[in-house]
Every structure is written in structure tokens, then in C-alpha cells.
Amino acid sequence: MGAAKPDLVALRDLKVAFDGVQVLHGIDLNVAKGEAVGLVGESGCGKSVTWLAALGLLPGKAAVTGSVRIDGRELCGARRTALEEVRGGRIAMIFQDPSSSLNPVLRIGRQIVEALYIHRGLRGDAARVEALRLMDMVGIPDAARRFDLYPHEFSGGQCQRLMIAMALAGEPDLLIADEPTTALDATIQAQILDLLNTLRAETGMALVFISHDLGAVSQVCDRVCVMYAGRIVEEGSVAQLFSEPRHPYTRGLFDAIPRIDGPRDRLIPIPGTVPNPKHLPAGCSFSPRCPRAVDACGSDYPHLEPQGDGRRLACMRPVPAVTRGDAERRVPEGLMS
Numbered sequence: 559m560g561a562a563k564p565d566l567v568a569l570r571d572l573k574v575a576f577d578g579v580q581v582l583h584g585i586d587l588n589v590a591k592g593e594a595v596g597l598v599g600e601s602g603c604g605k606s607v608t609w610l611a612a613l614g615l616l617p618g619k620a621a622v623t624g625s626v627r628i629d630g631r632e633l634c635g636a637r638r639t640a641l642e643e644v645r646g647g648r649i650a651m652i653f654q655d656p657s658s659s660l661n662p663v664l665r666i667g668r669q670i671v672e673a674l675y676i677h678r679g680l681r682g683d684a685a686r687v688e689a690l691r692l693m694d695m696v697g698i699p700d701a702a703r704r705f706d707l708y709p710h711e712f713s714g715g716q717c718q719r720l721m722i723a724m725a726l727a728g729e730p731d732l733l734i735a736d737e738p739t740t741a742l743d744a745t746i747q748a749q750i751l752d753l754l755n756t757l758r759a760e761t762g763m764a765l766v767f768i769s770h771d772l773g774a775v776s777q778v779c780d781r782v783c784v785m786y787a788g789r790i791v792e793e794g795s796v797a798q799l800f801s802e803p804r805h806p807y808t809r810g811l812f813d814a815i816p817r818i819d820g821p822r823d824r825l826i827p828i829p830g831t832v833p834n835p836k837h838l839p840a841g842c843s844f845s846p847r848c849p850r851a852v853d854a855c856g857s858d859y860p861h862l863e864p865q866g867d868g869r870r871l872a873c874m875r876p877v878p879a880v881t882r883g884d885a886e887r888r889v890p891e892g893l894m895s
């Protein structure tokens with residue numbers, strides 16, 4: 559086994575509140591250089607806010623505390639110039655909707671050239687050559703001819719590729735992809751996941767992949783963090799979590815997705831709804847929906863503790879370990895050790 563890679567990002571006890579309502583309750587999370595980490599969980603659990611807070615992109619009304627270290631440098635509470643240096647340079651972020659990043663009234667080539675100037679000081683022919691290289695790298699055919707087109711002249715999948723090209727303009731060490739494939743149909747989604755894997759292999763950049771889609775996460779990530787109501791409740795390798803989810807919430811997420819080899823009537827939705835951050839239940843926030851909860855779960859919050867097998871888990875009544883046979887049925891092809 560090789561030595562562990564050094565951390566690129568370390569979040570410690572990251573908390574966020576909007577107008578006095580706490581929505582993030584102390585996130586501890588590391589991303590190593592070159593690693594791909596998935597963040598999954600139901601809508602509103604805090605996946606996006608975690609990274610928007612880390613990059614200083616939340617609106618002024620957000621109260622953010624804790625520590626955000628990028629390569630050892632503290633960014634929580636840092637000056638705007640320090641944050642701007644990191645954003646788009648060391649770290650880039652892409653979103654579900656390319657129109658949030660692409661300017662509809664500017665030709666696409668010019669937008670990439672501008673990003674190259676801002677992040678790397680390139681201009682003139684050098685910028686054009688590099689922009690064409692990036693367009694080619696993200697799989698835009700006939701880049702030279704399409705350099706002068708507007709965003710609306712590209713398909714949804716191509717706009718997503720162009721947004722990735724702009725994100726790569728700063729040669730980031732980390733790309734944060736927030737639901738990058740949710741709005742795309744299945745074939746295009748698969749192509750974008752493939753592209754992310756290829757780019758990671760070619761550039762060595764790390765990836766944070768935020769998604770509802772466990773299947774997509776399994777295709778691009780090394781490690782997964784499962785979030786619930788503003789906390790990480792379980793974290794482990796993709797193979798570990800797919801083969802043996804130990805938190806009842808993680809287990810619930812897996813039971814609620816269709817499996818190609820499973821009968822349709824085996825889909826079990828998680829009962830109840832995600833709690834309102836204004837009125838979180840006492841103890842473990844998942845306990846009112848949890849099939850394994852006991853009285854203590856409604857009074858004491860379980861901390862996220864390292865387990866013997868390398869995962870971290872916040873649960874007093876974890877799901878018992880499954881047998882090897884069950885595990886093999888659950889793990890997507892190629893992930894079984």
C-alpha cells in the first residue's frame with residue numbers, strides 16, 4: 559500500500575447559520591491531493607453550503623465559523639483577495655446549470671480567453687491556442703470553427719463541457735462539481751462522468767463531486783461522505799459504503815434506489831421527511847425516521863467516530879455487518895476488492 563497523499567483541503571468544525579438558523583453543524587472533512595470525494599444526501603442537507611462556505615461564496619448574512627485550510631493556509635475569515643486567489647485558481651467550481659457560469663451574450667472563445675487572462679495572465683495568440691486546447695480536451699469537436707459561437711449554439715451537454723473548460727483555465731488542484739450531470743439525459747451524463755475521470759487522470763486534480771445520484775458517485779469517486787441535516791453521518795471508500803452501509807440512513811439511501819438486478823417491489827423509500835433546520839429533533843437528527851432507533855438516539859447526538867475499518871460513522875445503533883454474499887450483490891461491477 560502506498561503512503562497516504564497529503565491533504566489539499568481540510569475543513570474543521572465548519573458551521574454555517576443563516577439568520578440565526580444553523581444549517582451546518584460542524585463539518586470535518588479532508589480532501590487529499592488528486593483524490594475524488596463524493597458528497598451525497600437528500601436535498602437541503604448542506605452539501606452545497608459546505609463548499610460555498612469553504613470558498614467564501616455565501617451571502618453576507620451567513621455566519622460561518624470553523625477552519626478551512628487549503629494546503630495548510632487558513633481561509634476562514636481571510637481577506638477577499640486571498641479568497642479570490644484560491645477561487646478559480648487553486649480551486650474551481652462548476653454547477654448543474656451552465657448558464658450560471660456562461661455569459662449568453664459573449665462568444666464562447668472570448669469567455670475562455672478571459673478566464674485564461676484572469677487566472678494565468680495569457681493573452682493574444684497564446685490565449686487562443688490554449689483556449690482551443692481546452693475546448694479540445696473537454697471534447698468539443700471542431701473547436702477552431704466553434705470558437706466564435708455563442709453559448710446557445712451548443713447543446714446542454716456541450717455547454718457543460720465548456721463550463722468544465724472554463725473551470726480548467728486556472729489549472730485547478732481541485733474541481734468542485736455541484737450536481738454537474740443532474741440536468742442531462744443518461745447518455746450525456748455518462749459522457750460527462752467519463753470526461754471527469756479522464757481529466758482527473760490527465761491533470762492529477764482532486765475532485766469533490768456533489769450529487770443525489772449514488773450510481774454517478776460510484777463511477778467517479780474514491781471516497782463518499784453521506785450527509786444528513788447538516789452533518790456527515792458516514793464516510794468511507796465507495797466500495798465500503800456500497801458493500802456495507804453501516805449508518806441506517808446510508809442503508810436507506812441504497813434501499814431507495816432501483817437496482818438493475820433487483821425486483822421493483824424491493825424499493826423501500828425512507829419514511830418521513832428531512833427535518834426543518836429550524837426545528838431539528840433532539841439527539842440524532844435521523845432518529846425519528848430511523849428503523850433502528852432506541853430511546854437514547856432521541857437524546858444524545860452520536861459523534862462522527864473513526865471505525866476500525868477506516869470509515870467514520872455517527873450512529874449508536876449501526877446496521878450489523880452484512881455477509882460477503884450480500885456485499886457482492888450490492889457493489890457495482892469493478893469496485894469489489
Ligand SMILES: Nc1ncnc2c1ncn2[C@@H]1O[C@H](COP(=O)(O)OP(=O)(O)OP(=O)(O)O)[C@@H](O)[C@H]1O
Nearest residue numbers: 576581599600601602603604605606607608617835
Ligand atoms: N442563501 C441562503 N439563505 C438561507 N438559507 C440557505 C441559503 N442557502 C442555503 N440555505 C439553506 O441551507 C440548507 C442547506 O442547503 P444546501 O443548498 O447546502 O443543500 P444541498 O444538500 O446542497 O441541497 P440540494 O441537493 O437541493 O442542492 C438548506 O436548509 C437551505 O435552505
